Amino acid sequence: MTSTKTAAIIVAAGTGVRSGSAVPKQYARLGGKAVLAHSYAALRAHPAIDRVIVVIGAGQEASLHEALGEVEYVIGGATRRLSVLAGLEALTTSNRHPGLVPGSTVPRDQRPESADTSGPRDEPGETIGVERVLIHDAARPFLSAAVIDRLLAALDTQDGAVPALPVADTLARGEAELGETVARDALHRIQTPQAFHFATALAAHRGWTGAEPTDDAQMLRAVGGRVALVEGDPMLEKITHPTDFAAAESRLAATMRSRTATGFDVHRLEAGEELWLGGVLIPHDKGLSGHSDADVALHAITDALLGTIAAGDIGTHFPPSDPQWRGADSAQFLQHAASLIEARGGIIDFIDLTLICEAPKIGPHRIAMRDRIAELLRLDADQVSIKATTTERLGFTGRGEGIAAQAAATVRVPGER
Numbered sequence: 001m002t003s004t005k006t007a008a009i010i011v012a013a014g015t016g017v018r019s020g021s022a023v024p025k026q027y028a029r030l031g032g033k034a035v036l037a038h039s040y041a042a043l044r045a046h047p048a049i050d051r052v053i054v055v056i057g058a059g060q061e062a063s064l065h066e067a068l069g070e071v072e073y074v075i076g077g078a079t080r081r082l083s084v085l086a087g088l089e090a091l092t093t094s095n096r097h098p099g100l101v102p103g104s105t106v107p108r109d110q111r112p113e114s115a116d117t118s119g120p121r122d123e124p125g126e127t128i129g130v131e132r133v134l135i136h137d138a139a140r141p142f143l144s145a146a147v148i149d150r151l152l153a154a155l156d157t158q159d160g161a162v163p164a165l166p167v168a169d170t171l172a173r174g175e176a177e178l179g180e181t182v183a184r185d186a187l188h189r190i191q192t193p194q195a196f197h198f199a200t201a202l203a204a205h206r207g208w209t210g211a212e213p214t215d216d217a218q219m220l221r222a223v224g225g226r227v228a229l230v231e232g233d234p235m236l237e238k239i240t241h242p243t244d245f246a247a248a249e250s251r252l253a254a255t256m257r258s259r260t261a262t263g264f265d266v267h268r269l270e271a272g273e274e275l276w277l278g279g280v281l282i283p284h285d286k287g288l289s290g291h292s293d294a295d296v297a298l299h300a301i302t303d304a305l306l307g308t309i310a311a312g313d314i315g316t317h318f319p320p321s322d323p324q325w326r327g328a329d330s331a332q333f334l335q336h337a338a339s340l341i342e343a344r345g346g347i348i349d350f351i352d353l354t355l356i357c358e359a360p361k362i363g364p365h366r367i368a369m370r371d372r373i374a375e376l377l378r379l380d381a382d383q384v385s386i387k388a389t390t391t392e393r394l395g396f397t398g399r400g401e402g403i404a405a406q407a408a409a410t411v412r413v414p415g416e417r
């Protein structure tokens with residue numbers, strides 16, 4: 001039994017018709033990663049949120065995996081409301097396995113049309129202690145911790161809370177001809193995440209019989225819930241139309257600061273060892289010895305990544321004296337460094353690696369290494385560069401006693417907001 005107090009649902013099951021994007025807009029790239037990856041990272045990184053579930057469309061599993069790796073998800077429905085309901089129902093179960101499906105607590109006639117109900121579930125009616133839930137559009141990628149803080153604070157006294165922005169333009173009715181002007185003082189632009197006490201949100205969704213709502217807060221109000229308005233954020237604009245992507249890129253660029261750092265590592269070549277380089281096993285008469293699997297390339301890149309956020313070096317996080325790292329796969333060190341950057345809202349832009357050795361020849365393995373490093377860091381292949389050089393038979397690399405690697409990493413991290 002888990003004890004989730006505050007959970008988040010990201011609805012990402014839409015097809016994004018209005019965006020004109022070739023792929024559903026939540027999987028389109030923004031600042032080097034999927035739109036959804038920004039929303040997910042923001043919720044995952046918040047210390048008060050202990051469970052995040054993504055609601056995806058049927059058949060979007062591969063896109064989700066490419067964007068986020070292994071995460072908890074559920075299949076949504078034909079409308080945003082039904083997708084939210086699928087997420088809420090999933091939170092009534094304790095099973096957190098990726099691919100979790102909605103539980104049997106949903107009356108048959110209220111189940112999301114596309115929901116697969118064949119998977120694991122808990123007993124009907126069970127709730128597992130989720131007290132608060134944040135419901136967020138994947139299509140609103142730039143979510144700050146400050147907005148989440150304001151929403152959760154408002155839940156101390158209210159049933160729900162939504163981020164709101166004032167309306168700056170004159171508002172009027174009319175079709176082709178201008179009709180009456182609408183007073184804008186009491187109007188707001190409502191964003192997500194929308195925060196609720198879980199049981200209230202679940203009841204409101206399960207019992208909904210009205211016309212298709214545009215958000216969750218109006219469903220809360222329909223059952224008598226009080227919903228607070230908290231200060232929204234212009235960064236939280238939803239990506240809806242084609243021009244919104246360029247606007248989002250500009251907003252992102254304005255808040256991010258570029259950082260570059262380097263990493264350097266050397267390991268000894270010895271007979272009887274495997275040769276792991278760049279996450280690839282390379283046939284050679286000698287292999288590298290030392291910390292973990294001694295993948296000098298991944299170690300140099302890990303140090304470069306850690307350097308971009310001033311988070312020490314590989315030894316700080318994985319001390320060589322700790323026996324648990326003996327023979328370990330260095331891929332986990334690389335991914336740990338990437339996860340620290342992601343937790344700070346950072347984006348990895350580019351990796352450049354130079355291997356320094358007389359043998360083996362790196363050329364035949366360059367593509368495999370590039371693709372493996374890109375896969376581990378969830379980058380495109382053209383964001384990873386691999387070069388090699390000899391030292392003209394000079395020094396320890398020239399004598400074939402060891403291999404050296406130097407790496408540079410460029411990332412963008414959020415500035416002050």
Ligand SMILES: Nc1ccn([C@@H]2O[C@H](COP(=O)(O)OP(=O)(O)OP(=O)(O)O)[C@@H](O)[C@H]2O)c(=O)n1
Nearest residue numbers: 011012013014015016017018078079083138139
């Ligand atoms: N059946 C649906 C429809 C929408 N959404 C999600 O709800 C959020 C807000 O909806 P919207 O911006 O309207 O997204 P789409 O429905 O994908 O866009 P469009 O209406 O242009 O097709 C998006 O993150 C979208 O993925 C969902 O989970 N399930």
Ligand SMILES: C[C@](O)(CO)[C@H](O)COP(=O)(O)O
Nearest residue numbers: 080137190191192214215238
């Ligand atoms: C939920 C929402 O983002 C709040 O502003 C909005 O209502 C979604 O509307 P859409 O028509 O589904 O994009």
